[in-house]
Amino acid sequence: MTTNNNKAVLPTLWIPGGRGMLGSLLATRAAAAGMHVLATGRDVDAADRDVVDAFVALHRPALIVNCAAWTAVDLAETERDAAHRANAVLPAVVGVAAARIGARALHVSTDYVFDGRAPSPERPLREDDPTGPASVYSATKREGELAFLDATAGRGLVVRTSWLYGPGGKNFVTTILRLLAERDELKVVADQRGRPTSTSTLADALLRLAATDAGGVVHVADDAGLRGIAWHDFALAIRAGAVERGLPVKAHTIHAIPTSAYPTPAQRPAWSVLDTTRCAQLTGAALPSWEQTLGAYLDVIVAERARPPVEPSVR
Numbered sequence: 001m002t003t004n005n006n007k008a009v010l011p012t013l014w015i016p017g018g019r020g021m022l023g024s025l026l027a028t029r030a031a032a033a034g035m036h037v038l039a040t041g042r043d044v045d046a047a048d049r050d051v052v053d054a055f056v057a058l059h060r061p062a063l064i065v066n067c068a069a070w071t072a073v074d075l076a077e078t079e080r081d082a083a084h085r086a087n088a089v090l091p092a093v094v095g096v097a098a099a100r101i102g103a104r105a106l107h108v109s110t111d112y113v114f115d116g117r118a119p120s121p122e123r124p125l126r127e128d129d130p131t132g133p134a135s136v137y138s139a140t141k142r143e144g145e146l147a148f149l150d151a152t153a154g155r156g157l158v159v160r161t162s163w164l165y166g167p168g169g170k171n172f173v174t175t176i177l178r179l180l181a182e183r184d185e186l187k188v189v190a191d192q193r194g195r196p197t198s199t200s201t202l203a204d205a206l207l208r209l210a211a212t213d214a215g216g217v218v219h220v221a222d223d224a225g226l227r228g229i230a231w232h233d234f235a236l237a238i239r240a241g242a243v244e245r246g247l248p249v250k251a252h253t254i255h256a257i258p259t260s261a262y263p264t265p266a267q268r269p270a271w272s273v274l275d276t277t278r279c280a281q282l283t284g285a286a287l288p289s290w291e292q293t294l295g296a297y298l299d300v301i302v303a304e305r306a307r308p309p310v311e312p313s314v315r
Helices: 021-032 049-059 080-101 136-151 172-182 199-210 231-244 277-283 290-306
Strands: 012-016 036-040 063-066 104-110 157-161 185-189 216-219 253-257
Touching: 012 021, 012 049, 021 036, 021 199, 049 080, 063 080, 063 199, 080 104, 080 136, 104 136, 104 199, 136 157, 136 216, 157 199, 172 185, 172 231, 172 290, 185 231, 199 277, 199 290, 216 277, 231 253, 231 290
Parallel strands: 012 036, 012 063, 063 104, 104 157, 157 216, 185 253
Antiparallel strands: none
C-alpha cells in the first residue's frame, strides 16, 4: 500500500504487553521485518474495553499479538482478581476489538493449562489434548484462551509456549546463574518435565504464524525430544554453559530433588512436554533445539557483561 506521495505505508502491529521480556523482543523483530510497531504497557489498559476501542479506532492495527499477562504464578493464588483481569478479561477485550476492525490476532498462552499428567502411552501434549488447570494462574490462562477464541470466532490463534526465558526479564536461566555464583550447592526439581523456550524462538514463530490464516491453538517450544527435559537437566546445562564461557560459578553440585521437597503455593504440571508438529506444518520451519538457544542466550549474557559501562554525558 502507498500514499499519494508514494511513501510506503507500513503494516501496523499492536503488542499489548510490548514492554515485557517477550513483547520487547517481538517489537524489535517486527520492526526489523518492516512493520510499524505499537508496543504498549501500562500506558494502555488493554483490559478496559473503552480504552482498547479508542486505541484501535485511532491506530487501526492490521495485526495484534497479545503478550500481556499476569505471570506471577504463586502470587495469583492470593491476587485472584488481578490475575483474572490480566489473563482472562484482557484477552477477551483484545479479541473483540480485533474482530471489530478485521485485524489478525494472536494470543500467547502457557503449558500450565494442562493438568500435568502424561498421556498413556507417554508422548508430548497435542493442542487438542484435554486441559486441566491446577492453579489460579493456569485457570485464568485457560479462561483467557477460551474467551479469546470465542471473541474472534475461532479465527484468532492461541499460541501456547513453555518455560520461557530471554533478555530483559526475570527467568530461570538468570536465576540459576545468580545462584551458581552465590552458593556452594543448589537443589533443583527433577520430576517436572517440559521444553525450555527462548523468546527468540517464540518471537520468530509468532511472526511466521501471523502470516498464516490459521486459527485455534498451536504449540511453540524449543525442541527437547519426545520426553522433554527436567528443570534439573536445564540447571545442569546452564552450569556447564557458564563454566565453558567463564561466567562466575561457585556451586560445585546441583542436587536433584522431587517437587514434594520444594512446595509452592501454586501447583506446577509434572508433565508439560508440548507437541509442536502443527507449528512446523503451518510455518514450514523447524524449531531449534533447546541446547542451541540456551547457548545463544548465554553468549548474549557474556557479551552484555563484557560491554563497558556508558559514561554519562557532560554538557
